[in-house]
Amino acid sequence: xxxxxxxxxxxxxxxxxxxxxxxxxxxxxxxxxxxxxxxxxxxxxxxxxxxxxxxxxxxxxxxxxxxxxxxxxxxxxxxxxxxxxxxxxxxxxxxxxxxxxxxxxxxxxxxxxxxxxxxxxxxxxxxxxxxxxxxxxxxxxxxxxxxxxxxxxxxxxxxxxxxxxxxxxxxxxxxx
Amino acid sequence: xxxxxxxxxxxxxxxxxxxxxxxxxxxxxxxxxxxxxxxxxxxxxxxxxxxxxxxxxxxxxxxxxxxxxxxxxxxxxxxxxxxxxxxxxxxxxxxxxxxxxxxxxxxxxxxxxxxxxxxxxxxxxxxxxxxxxxxxx
Amino acid sequence: xxxxxxxxxxxxxxxxxxxxxxxxxxxxxxxxxxxxxxxxxxxxxxxxxxxxxxxxxxxxxxxxxxxxxxxxxxxxxxxxxxxxxxxxxxxxxxxxxxxxxxxxxxxxxxxxxxxxxxxxxxxxxxxxxxxxxxxxxxxxxxxxxxxxxxxxxxxxxxxxxxxxxxxxxxxxxxxxxxxxxxxxxxxxxxxxxxxxxxxxxxxxxxxxxxxxxxxxxxxxxxxxxxxxxxxxxxxxxxxxxxxxxxxxxxxxxxxxxxxxxxxxxxxxxxxxxxxxxxxxxxxxxxxxxxxxxxxxxxxxxxxxxxxxxxxxxxxxxxxxxxxxxxxxxxxxxxxxxxxxxxxxxxxxxxxxxxxxxxxxxxxxxxxxxxxxxxxxxxxxxxxxxxxxxxxxxxxxxxxxxxxxxxxxxxxxxxxxxxxxxxxxxxxxxxxxxxxxxxxxxxxxxxxxxxxxxxxxxxxxxxxxxxxxxxxxxxxxxxxxxxxxxxxxxxxxxxxxxxxxxxxxxxxxxxxxxxxxxxxxxxxxxxxxxxxxxxxxxxxxxxxxxxxxxxxxxxxxxxxxxxxxxxxxxxxxxxxxxxxxxxxxxxxxxxxxxxxxxxxxxxxxxxxxxxxxxxxxxxxxxxxxxxxxxxxxxxxxxxxxxxxxxxxxxxxxxxxxxxxxxxxxxxxxxxxxxxxxxxx
Numbered sequence: 001x002x003x004x005x006x007x008x009x010x011x012x013x014x015x016x017x018x019x020x021x022x023x024x025x026x027x028x029x030x031x032x033x034x035x036x037x038x039x040x041x042x043x044x045x046x047x048x049x050x051x052x053x054x055x056x057x058x059x060x061x062x063x064x065x066x067x068x069x070x071x072x073x074x075x076x077x078x079x080x081x082x083x084x085x086x087x088x089x090x091x092x093x094x095x096x097x098x099x100x101x102x103x104x105x106x107x108x109x110x111x112x113x114x115x116x117x118x119x120x121x122x123x124x125x126x127x128x129x130x131x132x133x134x135x136x137x138x139x140x141x142x143x144x145x146x147x148x149x150x151x152x153x154x155x156x157x158x159x160x161x162x163x164x165x166x167x168x169x170x171x172x173x174x175x176x
Numbered sequence: 177x178x179x180x181x182x183x184x185x186x187x188x189x190x191x192x193x194x195x196x197x198x199x200x201x202x203x204x205x206x207x208x209x210x211x212x213x214x215x216x217x218x219x220x221x222x223x224x225x226x227x228x229x230x231x232x233x234x235x236x237x238x239x240x241x242x243x244x245x246x247x248x249x250x251x252x253x254x255x256x257x258x259x260x261x262x263x264x265x266x267x268x269x270x271x272x273x274x275x276x277x278x279x280x281x282x283x284x285x286x287x288x289x290x291x292x293x294x295x296x297x298x299x300x301x302x303x304x305x306x307x308x309x310x311x312x313x
Numbered sequence: 314x315x316x317x318x319x320x321x322x323x324x325x326x327x328x329x330x331x332x333x334x335x336x337x338x339x340x341x342x343x344x345x346x347x348x349x350x351x352x353x354x355x356x357x358x359x360x361x362x363x364x365x366x367x368x369x370x371x372x373x374x375x376x377x378x379x380x381x382x383x384x385x386x387x388x389x390x391x392x393x394x395x396x397x398x399x400x401x402x403x404x405x406x407x408x409x410x411x412x413x414x415x416x417x418x419x420x421x422x423x424x425x426x427x428x429x430x431x432x433x434x435x436x437x438x439x440x441x442x443x444x445x446x447x448x449x450x451x452x453x454x455x456x457x458x459x460x461x462x463x464x465x466x467x468x469x470x471x472x473x474x475x476x477x478x479x480x481x482x483x484x485x486x487x488x489x490x491x492x493x494x495x496x497x498x499x500x501x502x503x504x505x506x507x508x509x510x511x512x513x514x515x516x517x518x519x520x521x522x523x524x525x526x527x528x529x530x531x532x533x534x535x536x537x538x539x540x541x542x543x544x545x546x547x548x549x550x551x552x553x554x555x556x557x558x559x560x561x562x563x564x565x566x567x568x569x570x571x572x573x574x575x576x577x578x579x580x581x582x583x584x585x586x587x588x589x590x591x592x593x594x595x596x597x598x599x600x601x602x603x604x605x606x607x608x609x610x611x612x613x614x615x616x617x618x619x620x621x622x623x624x625x626x627x628x629x630x631x632x633x634x635x636x637x638x639x640x641x642x643x644x645x646x647x648x649x650x651x652x653x654x655x656x657x658x659x660x661x662x663x664x665x666x667x668x669x670x671x672x673x674x675x676x677x678x679x680x681x682x683x684x685x686x687x688x689x690x691x692x693x694x695x696x697x698x699x700x701x702x703x704x705x706x707x708x709x710x711x712x713x714x715x716x717x718x719x720x721x722x723x724x725x726x727x728x729x730x731x732x733x734x735x736x737x738x739x740x741x742x743x744x745x746x747x748x749x750x751x752x753x754x755x756x757x758x759x760x761x762x763x764x765x766x767x768x769x770x771x772x773x774x775x776x777x778x779x780x781x782x783x784x785x786x787x788x789x790x791x792x793x794x795x796x797x798x799x800x801x802x803x804x805x806x807x808x809x810x811x812x813x814x815x816x817x818x819x820x821x822x823x824x825x826x827x828x829x830x831x832x833x834x835x836x837x838x839x840x841x842x843x844x845x846x847x848x849x850x851x852x853x854x855x856x857x858x859x860x861x862x863x864x865x866x867x868x869x870x871x872x873x874x875x876x877x878x879x880x881x882x883x884x885x886x887x888x889x890x891x892x893x894x895x896x897x898x899x900x901x902x903x904x905x906x907x908x909x910x911x912x913x914x915x916x917x918x919x920x921x922x923x924x925x926x927x928x929x930x931x932x933x934x935x936x937x938x939x940x941x942x943x944x945x946x947x948x949x950x951x952x953x954x955x956x957x958x959x960x961x962x963x964x965x966x967x968x969x970x971x972x973x974x975x976x977x978x979x980x981x982x983x984x985x986x987x988x989x990x991x992x
Contacts, residue, residue: 005645005648007645008641008642008644008645008648009645011637011641012637012638012641012642015600015633015634015637015638015641016634016638018686019630019631019633019634021689021690021693022607022626022630022689023627023630034265034696034697034698035264035265036261036262036263036264036265037263043263104235105234105235129238129241129242130234130235130238130239131238131242133235133238134221134235134238134239134242134263135263136263137221137263137264137265137268138221138222139221139222139264140221140222179734179738182742186745186746186749189749189750189752189753190748190749190752190770192753192756193749193752193753193755193756193766193770194752194756194763194766194767196753196756196757197752197755197756197760197761197762197763197765197766198761198762198763198766199761212840216703216704217704219700219702224558225556225557225558225559225700225702225703226551226556226702227702227703227704229840230551230552230553230556230703231551232550232551232905232920232922232934237922265697265698266697266698266699266700267697267698267699267700268700269699269700270700270701270702270703270704270705271700271701271702271704271705271708272687272691272699272700272701272705273699276695276697277691277694277695277697277699278691278699280687280690281683281684281687281699281701281705284683285676285679285680285683285709288676288679289676292672292676296668296669296672300660300665
């Protein structure tokens with residue numbers, strides 16, 4: 001085989017490999033994306049709840065924590081609402097579970113109105129300066145994290161979560 | 177001889193100009209300049225490939241403020257970068273890291289450039305030898 | 314009804330392409346001129362079908378026929394007419410339709426030009442390949458990217474309207490068609506390259522057939538890229554014009570390989586060298602246009618430009634694989650015929666300079682391609698996500714850009730084959746001294762940055778070299794004429810006597826302007842954010858900005874808050890600017906519209922970062938960007954040069970008859986005038 005044909009073969013191989021590679025990416029959707037936080041202690045972040053309490057994420061250790069980043073204007077967040085409500089209706093009596101909705105990039109007034117209208121009874125907290133969102137390494141909203149009772153981050157869901165996704169995260173957060 | 181002198185003078189002029197322009201170019205020194213420089217290297221996490229410095233989004237502005245705060249608190253550039261890598265992974269850097277798989281992005285073009293230059297030099301050299309051989313009667 | 318009409322037109326276009334291919338194929342096999350003629354006639358039928366399809370879509374858009382899903386999603390009653398019409402390319406399906414339309418225009422022009430010579434297998438095959446590409450795009454419209462789907466359920470009273478970002482600047486109406494004219498235009502040289510490979514006539518004939526189309530496609534692509542940068546600058550409000558976004562890179566990639574091709578084809582014409590390379594460049598250019606479409610339209614990479622995910626990805630990917638495998642396979646198959654009869658004789662010659670130019674352009678394309686696809690590659694191989702952004706691209710491309718500037722200054726002054734030292738000195742000494750002087754003056758005047766100064770110096774070098782080259786040629790023509798003609802007349806004669814050379818030099822002048830603008834605006838722009846209460850001012854780099862007040866305007870579509878800001882410099886009023894924020898109901902966050910005062914030396918670019926807070930203070934982004942205007946002017950000069958070079962030459966058009974196909978073109982006289990010039 002001449003070097004030229006060999007080179008041609010090489011180019012064809014590279015192109016086909018690239019195409020195959022891209023093809024595998026075609027159905028990649030929002031998912032349980034890796035984060036460097038996985039397996040590490042949750043960030044030392046403080047949020048302020050709508051009723052004015054300051055909550056340190058690390059103080060929640062000992063319980064299973066689901067942290068959901070959201071806001072009132074983002075479309076996938078709105079689509080996620082039924083899943084959140086169903087999920088919490090199943091678990092809000094469980095003392096070992098903490099469900100926190102951290103607001104990204106929204107105004108307190110809009111959030112208060114939203115929460116009142118929907119009678120959300122899980123903890124909703126504002127995040128001025130995006131400090132918590134940055135500490136968790138979020139790339140937008142919605143994003144949901146699972147923190148185990150030992151304080152380690154054990155799961156992350158990027159994008160709209162279904163009830164099953166939330167239950168899956170809770171399973172992880174229970175350390176099972 | 178005169179031609180060569182002229183060439184030397186020309187080169188000297190160019191080098192002089194480059195030296196004059198390059199003085200004081202030892203990187204950003206003030207806090208503001210350091211923060212600005214870091215903001216150019218880190219990506220805005222909610223954008224499509226824009227840097228924190230370039231993005232008008234509120235998250236990028238929050239991140240720029242955080243960088244500024246860290247710089248003013250005396251953290252080194254490297255420490256700030258590491259802090260963000262701890263949260264986001266190397267993804268947060270707009271340049272792939274010079275270690276691990278990121279190295280490929282740097283080594284591959286440089287390797288190709290060296291190979292291309294070497295190849296061209298080889299071809300020209302062989303040709304020059306050939307021409308010389310043919311010149312001999 | 315429009316849904317059926319449109320689908321019918323698309324189906325007709327598809328069918329005409331398929332039948333055309335079949336007839337041409339049989340005709341080529343049997344060497345039957347009548348069949349070939351017949352096959353060729355299907356090309357204008359494809360055009361008619363494409364025109365009908367696009368016409369139906371525009372009709373539906375303009376009459377707000379929301380029974381079509383595409384119109385319901387991309388049109389609305391409140392959208393101004395311009396953006397309604399531009400709705401054709403506001404989303405995936407429409408842009409594929411535009412692609413098909415432009416492709417059929419190109420193919421019909423090809424057919425009109427060559428239909429008398431359709432019995433020439435080169436022409437027949439080229440048309441067949443062109444129609445095959447058309448089949449693919451019409452097929453997309455029949456399948457995964459059907460623009461004529463009707464809406465299920467009740468017809469809404471109003472549509473969603475185009476993405477807010479796509480309807481706040483008229484450039485949006487021009488930039489995508491320009492880009493597509495360029496992108497799609499490369500189908501024609503690609504078709505000829507494949508035809509040359511299939512027929513085995515890989516000499517220089519096919520080059521001559523496609524030179525003009527290639528030049529025009531390149532001009533359109535250049536215009537599209539520059540207009541895109543301008544749109545980005547005027548609309549996106551981050552103070553820059555090129556973010557190395559995957560879509561921007563996707564338009565840059567074929568431009569780089571096409572630019573390399575425009576140079577190396579001259580080497581092939583002149584010396585018969587680089588045949589494999591040229592064919593490869595064309596296959597690469599066409600593949601890269603498909604790759605670009607794939608990257609941006611399949612949702613594989615995230616980008617500002619990305620349309621929503623669609624099922625078009627696998628189809629494009631498959632087509633890309635077919636195109637590159639067929640192209641590369643054919644080149645390998647014909648390898649024996651592609652050996653060059655001559656070789657580069659000297660490292661200091663125009664041939665060698667062109668070769669170097671191609672290596673650098675190839676390197677640039679490689680870096681951009683690697684950087685664009687690297688995140689995909691990294692994630693597939695290591696599972697980790699990595700980013701490749703502006704700092705990487707700038708660091709990698711700056712040295713290559715500087716090398717290109719140097720070559721651009723030197724190469725046009727080098728003679729073919731070999732250059733003596735005295736030739737070099739005679740032609741380049743003065744430009745070199747001028748460049749060195751410019752650099753020193755700039756450095757002493759306070760210009761900083763080695764890369765910037767090198768760029769300015771090489772730009773001066775290139776500009777002076779072009780000016781020297783032109784004045785020498787004009788003077789020679791004057792001296793040679795009896796009676797001696799005037800300068801203007803001599804200049805016109807010189808330019809029109811060799812459109813390619815002088816058109817090319819004009820393009821180089823455009824590149825010099827662009828290079829200076831890039832270096833200055835990258836190196837010396839200032840960005841500050843200031844918080845102002847009404848009546849307050851702040852000073853940024855000598856510009857005093859004073860906040861006078863805000864106005865809010867509510868329309869059903871959006872709420873627009875504009876701040877009125879006076880800009881003064883040294884006591885004199887420069888401009889009153891009105892940066893704004895628009896809040897679209899249902900959209901994510903507010904979209905800023907910058908307000909720019911442009912001047913030859915520097916732009917003042919204001920953005921409204923946040924509307925008045927409780928205390929009535931606003932935050933304004935103040936950018937002072939030097940010399941950005943020259944980027945747009947340089948782009949215009951480049952396009953002008955390309956058009957000048959591609960303009961039909963009356964003299965040549967008359968002498969070139971049908972018999973010229975397949976034979977090398979008569980060597981034009983690119984530098985006869987120049988080389989004969991008295992020192």
